[in-house]
Amino acid sequence: MNVTTIFILHGLVYAGLLFLVSSGLTLVFGMMNVLNFAHASFYMLAAYFSYSLLIWTGNFYLSLIVCPFLLFVIGAAIERFLLRRVHVLGHVHELLLTFGIAFIISELVKWVWGTAPLPVTIKGFLDGNLNLFGTVYPTYRLFVLFCSILIGLLMTLLLLKTRMGIIVRSAVDDSEMVSALGVNTPKVFMFVFALGAALSAFAGVISGPLLSTNTGMANTILVDAFVVIVIGGFGSLIGAVIASLMIGQLQSFGVLLFPKFSLALIYMLMAIVLILKPSGFFGEKK
Amino acid sequence: MEKRIFKSIWIWVLIVLVIMVSFPLLAKPHQVNLLTEMIVFSLYAVSYNLLLGFGGLLSFGHGMFLGLSAFTTGAMLQRIPGLPFFGAVLLGTLIATLVGLGIGCLLLRHKGAYYALLTLAFNALFYAIAIKWQKVTGGDDGLPIKRPNIHLGFTQLSMSDVTVFYYVTLVVIGCALLFCWYFTKTAMGKTVLLLRENEERMQFIGYDPSISRLILFTFTAFFAGLAGSFYALFFKFVGVDAISIDMTTTALLMTFIGGTKHFFGPVLGAGFYIYFQNFLSDVTDRWPLFMGILFILLVLFVPRGLSGLIQSLVDHLRKTKN
Amino acid sequence: MEILQVKNIYKDFSGLEVLMGVNFIVKANEKHAIIGPNGAGKTTLFNIISGKYKPSSGSILFKEKDVVGLPPHILNHLRICRSFQITNIFQNLTVFENVRAGVRSQVGMRYHLFKTPDRDSKINARTEEIIEKIGLTEVKQRLAHELSYGQQRALEIGITLSSDPELILLDEPTAGMTREETEEMVKMMRSVAENRTLIIIEHDMDVVFSLADTISVLHNGTILTSGKPEAIRNDPKVKDAYLGEE
Numbered sequence: 001m002n003v004t005t006i007f008i009l010h011g012l013v014y015a016g017l018l019f020l021v022s023s024g025l026t027l028v029f030g031m032m033n034v035l036n037f038a039h040a041s042f043y044m045l046a047a048y049f050s051y052s053l054l055i056w057t058g059n060f061y062l063s064l065i066v067c068p069f070l071l072f073v074i075g076a077a078i079e080r081f082l083l084r085r086v087h088v089l090g091h092v093h094e095l096l097l098t099f100g101i102a103f104i105i106s107e108l109v110k111w112v113w114g115t116a117p118l119p120v121t122i123k124g125f126l127d128g129n130l131n132l133f134g135t136v137y138p139t140y141r142l143f144v145l146f147c148s149i150l151i152g153l154l155m156t157l158l159l160l161k162t163r164m165g166i167i168v169r170s171a172v173d174d175s176e177m178v179s180a181l182g183v184n185t186p187k188v189f190m191f192v193f194a195l196g197a198a199l200s201a202f203a204g205v206i207s208g209p210l211l212s213t214n215t216g217m218a219n220t221i222l223v224d225a226f227v228v229i230v231i232g233g234f235g236s237l238i239g240a241v242i243a244s245l246m247i248g249q250l251q252s253f254g255v256l257l258f259p260k261f262s263l264a265l266i267y268m269l270m271a272i273v274l275i276l277k278p279s280g281f282f283g284e285k286k
Numbered sequence: 287m288e289k290r291i292f293k294s295i296w297i298w299v300l301i302v303l304v305i306m307v308s309f310p311l312l313a314k315p316h317q318v319n320l321l322t323e324m325i326v327f328s329l330y331a332v333s334y335n336l337l338l339g340f341g342g343l344l345s346f347g348h349g350m351f352l353g354l355s356a357f358t359t360g361a362m363l364q365r366i367p368g369l370p371f372f373g374a375v376l377l378g379t380l381i382a383t384l385v386g387l388g389i390g391c392l393l394l395r396h397k398g399a400y401y402a403l404l405t406l407a408f409n410a411l412f413y414a415i416a417i418k419w420q421k422v423t424g425g426d427d428g429l430p431i432k433r434p435n436i437h438l439g440f441t442q443l444s445m446s447d448v449t450v451f452y453y454v455t456l457v458v459i460g461c462a463l464l465f466c467w468y469f470t471k472t473a474m475g476k477t478v479l480l481l482r483e484n485e486e487r488m489q490f491i492g493y494d495p496s497i498s499r500l501i502l503f504t505f506t507a508f509f510a511g512l513a514g515s516f517y518a519l520f521f522k523f524v525g526v527d528a529i530s531i532d533m534t535t536t537a538l539l540m541t542f543i544g545g546t547k548h549f550f551g552p553v554l555g556a557g558f559y560i561y562f563q564n565f566l567s568d569v570t571d572r573w574p575l576f577m578g579i580l581f582i583l584l585v586l587f588v589p590r591g592l593s594g595l596i597q598s599l600v601d602h603l604r605k606t607k608n
Numbered sequence: 609m610e611i612l613q614v615k616n617i618y619k620d621f622s623g624l625e626v627l628m629g630v631n632f633i634v635k636a637n638e639k640h641a642i643i644g645p646n647g648a649g650k651t652t653l654f655n656i657i658s659g660k661y662k663p664s665s666g667s668i669l670f671k672e673k674d675v676v677g678l679p680p681h682i683l684n685h686l687r688i689c690r691s692f693q694i695t696n697i698f699q700n701l702t703v704f705e706n707v708r709a710g711v712r713s714q715v716g717m718r719y720h721l722f723k724t725p726d727r728d729s730k731i732n733a734r735t736e737e738i739i740e741k742i743g744l745t746e747v748k749q750r751l752a753h754e755l756s757y758g759q760q761r762a763l764e765i766g767i768t769l770s771s772d773p774e775l776i777l778l779d780e781p782t783a784g785m786t787r788e789e790t791e792e793m794v795k796m797m798r799s800v801a802e803n804r805t806l807i808i809i810e811h812d813m814d815v816v817f818s819l820a821d822t823i824s825v826l827h828n829g830t831i832l833t834s835g836k837p838e839a840i841r842n843d844p845k846v847k848d849a850y851l852g853e854e
Contacts, residue, residue: 035399085586091398092344093585096542100582103535107575219531223410226403234399264414271407275392278400473712473720480709483698490658491771492684492713501719 005135007252013141013210015248016148020203021221022228022240023155024196030172030235032189033091034083037098039200040222041105042071046201047213048109051118054208060122067205068198075197079190102218110215120208127209144206151202152241159237168192172235224251227270306456310449320564322452324557325459326516331540331552332466333509338538339546340470341502342482344398347389347405348537350412351507353529355382355514360429360524361422371434371445371519375458378515379508386507393503394496397485409531416529428525431518445519455516462512467549469505478502539577543584545591554593609671611636611775611805612657617666619652626652627663628829634775634822639806641816644826645849650809651693653826654777657807658690659683670775684713689773693780693809695760697767699753703744706752706763708735710770735770742766742796758789762796769800776801778808782815794818817841825849 025039049070050063078101086097121127128139159165171178171188179185203221211217228247232239247266254262310318330352337343355378362377363369369377389408396404416423423429433445436454443450469475477498480488485495518524527533536559544555559577566573584591590598612634619627626649634640642650655661657668659680668676675683698706711734712718712725725731739748742762747755752763761781768776781797782790794815797806801819810816816823817837824834827849833840840846 095344095402097585100585104578104582107572107578111572111575264411267407267411274404471724473717473723473725476725477718483700487696489680490684491710492681493718494681
């Protein structure tokens, strides 16, 4: 049992989760120039929905499908009815709105499910260990990693090979131009926003058995996701992948090596990158 | 644009002054305490609005100035025996201002989302430090504070007295609020509006937006710091909440609900927020939800906030009178 | 005296070459028009002279000093001021405050914490003067966004004037105006440009010929030719490139 390997794997698992959350965040910012403070709230909401669904039906795999779908619809509704309304009032206003939504979701969750952390347990095949080249590692964590990679690949396929994907990538690059070419940009925006919410939701569901399901979980992953998109560059998915990997390892080994400062380290890293290279490593200057 | 309800704003000032001065004579101690809290947070919210409403800058780090000052005030009172009341206030405010200057220099070229994120990062950083640096901040337990009495030579003001503390707060914070109001009439106060309205054009008529932003940020850090030291002395305690992101969002909520377009909007917002926090928390634990819903409704439908609503009402009444 | 010398200005945007060696000279108090087909790079040239962009290479000598690369606010202090083709004013401030902002910047009252512009009679008098010159005295307390298009264009010039420039750059000041508005604008510009050097980008040839004493033609990223209005009018090269497109 190689301790280093275990921590590396821990870092990869968290990176996978982070990527799922930050990919939507970075696409939305790159395309619509909106920093969605509520993005991690979708993550949290889905985790709580999943908890209840699990109690109700006992079927974890059902949550994996239902919750992202639910949040897709919620995300689409938020974009269509709330965000779009406020768009004309300017960027500051959009930020205020997403902040307000995040705040309300947080309070609603506390109201409905209470403030105590909720246990989410998994039974069956996923609850166990696998022997990976001599290292014994929890199956569930590998499952999380597997899901993240799978979704990452699916997204890449979607973006590179489908017509919708090309439109989305162009819109991230230059939404005005895309609109001038006759594409229904509002629809694209709504789709991407909703997709981001769904991805975030998926991450929320699979985080349940892994991390704590509590009322602070949105803030915790939100700041990490912000750090990822700052370092990776607004609008860049590759950047999000690389930055997620970095932060994942930093979190993993940081907790091991500098337990007192690991939290502070990450914020300092974000601040340094923002000051020195505001566009991140792969992003466009906005 | 300043609009007047009576012919002169000074009549209003006089009315408010009379009410504020006579309040302790007519109200119960816990009500006086509530008003003191409102006054302190008024300054906090007003300073935030100078950034948001006047300068067009959305900061997610204002809480760090309140918290830094609060902790400095508390820590200094613990470590320096015989530190006078205003010495503690001065130290706290100074630290907050210096940090504001330092961070402001790093923010020179950033706008919009970058500005929000950077200020958020610094706030989170200070929060993380505050939690870990238990020796100074007391960590999760926090810092208890004893209010020093104010020695005036011939007599001594007992700061543990609710009414005395109220009057001292009223005078000091009142003057600070007045100065902030005066600021909006000064050259810098006008320049800040240009920053909000058209940062590009302001360059072409000779203003440096970076310097403007720096001066504004430091200026507001000073007043948030002043509010912070009074915050610490008022509650006689500082916990990590004081420097948390929640403290920043409180500023945002108070300011926005009160209305960002008028100077006194945030004062209204702070009063409203604290009053309902006090009133509703007896009713439900989830009173923040009420604030959140109000906030969203205002963002969507009444961006000018409560003071904007009052303004419209007054205009309407004036029109129907004519 | 040659107040402005533009020497060999090149500008490309990530490979797209817009200005490919622009050279021309403007004499003090000259009224110099720059004309040319759309996309020739006229506004880019203005942006470079006024400090918004840095050129890829070349220099700009203002009163013999190279000012290339200086930021806009420094160039303003040197009294080079420009107006914008797309109205770029302070929408939620009054006409008075719009103009006064530039006036008070010019006298150095920019970041003072203890001086109030309201109390400064000199600044307020200057502001009134300028507002009168641009014909907006009646609406001086109105918010800028409440003005008509023509009034906003006048305010646009007023803001440019408020910095008391030695060199004024006007970018298509009559864009989108009716015949009457244009005539009014030309009168205003003539009075505004008294004792100052003016460089104006214009498409309206009537305006050009009634204001300018020198014309430069910008075509394909370089100056095709410069000269007196009559000479330009009759130049076959110019007719080919531009006037012939009518």
